[in-house]
């Protein structure tokens with residue numbers, strides 16, 4: 001990929017960002033691999049509050065992504081994998097982007113910045129847990145140079161998933 005990546009800014013999500021995330025992710029395409037249905041505002045309030053704690057404790061989190069005009073268009077970043085299955089205790093990178101901004105390289109740009117930031121904290125590696133059918137997300141892992149390390153069956157959905165890894 002030799003096209004220039006778009007400019008994107010990452011910052012810790014504010015309480016107000018929960019409202020924006022709730023609005024821009026209220027879309028069946030965005031939620032296809034997250035249970036299909038839109039999440040309640042309270043889910044995003046809890047998610048953004050958790051990211052502020054991660055930032056304070058770890059120096060990284062799932063950051064709000066802002067485009068060139070300063071609009072919040074999604075999130076990208078890193079957080080601990082907190083489930084009791086899968087890579088428990090490891091750091092996962094993840095992303096979610098409003099549908100109207102797909103296809104422009106925003107998440108690849110934000111993920112490259114994420115890797116630089118987490119590397120600077122001394123972290124030695126990250127994982128990405130992706131539904132096997134989520135080809136756009138798998139394409140992001142490829143652009144980052146991640147390797148498919150394991151496949152798994154997600155406990156609740158019983159869907160096949162891929163665990164990608166990257167040494168930093």
Ligand SMILES: CC(C)(COP(=O)(O)OP(=O)(O)OC[C@H]1O[C@@H](n2cnc3c(N)ncnc32)[C@H](O)[C@@H]1OP(=O)(O)O)[C@@H](O)C(=O)NCCC(=O)NCCS
Nearest residue numbers: 003004005030095096097102103104105106107108136137
């Ligand atoms: C997964 C998701 C973030 C991918 O979004 P995306 O826009 O395809 O990814 P990027 O921002 O990296 O952009 C890549 C696209 O921009 C294009 N692009 C343009 N300029 C580019 C550049 N300089 N570098 C890379 N890609 C560029 C690519 O060709 C690609 O588009 P294409 O697939 O139509 O060819 C998005 O589909 C999404 O939010 N899905 C719902 C939530 C989700 O599933 N999250 C992941 C859970 S694991």
